[in-house]
Amino acid sequence: MSFGGSVSAMISSLKSNKRERTSAFKKLKNTGGLSGKLHFDKKASKKQLTIIKEKLQEENKKTxxxxxxIFIVLLCVFIYFFAFHKY
Known part of the structure; x- marks a missing residue:
């Protein structure tokens, strides 16, 4: 059991890197509590929302x-190398 040096180095490293932790409840307290309500100052019209929706749908179709x-090309390459390529 000759791991005294490495274990003591680990312990000293952990002690030197120790910091004070803040809880999640303290973070929520600073943002307004646990009410769960969000408040937005800016509002979008229905027309703007439909334009945004159409743009997102078009981008999703393109991706x-x-x-x-890309998947079909890679699949064809794998099929070629594993099925038809002779070693």
Missing amino acids: LVKNSI
Whole structure:
């Protein structure tokens, strides 16, 4: 059992890095409590919300197409190397 040096180094490192921890309840107390209500000063109209929704849907479609193309290409490469490539 010759681990005295490494264990003592670990303990001294932990002691030197020790800091005071703040609880999550103290953090919530500073933000207004546990009521769970949010308050926003800026408001968006229904037209703006629909424009944002359409943009997000279009971006999601583009990323889906890109990801599916990449997946299909990689799948074809793996099939080629594992099924048709002779060693």
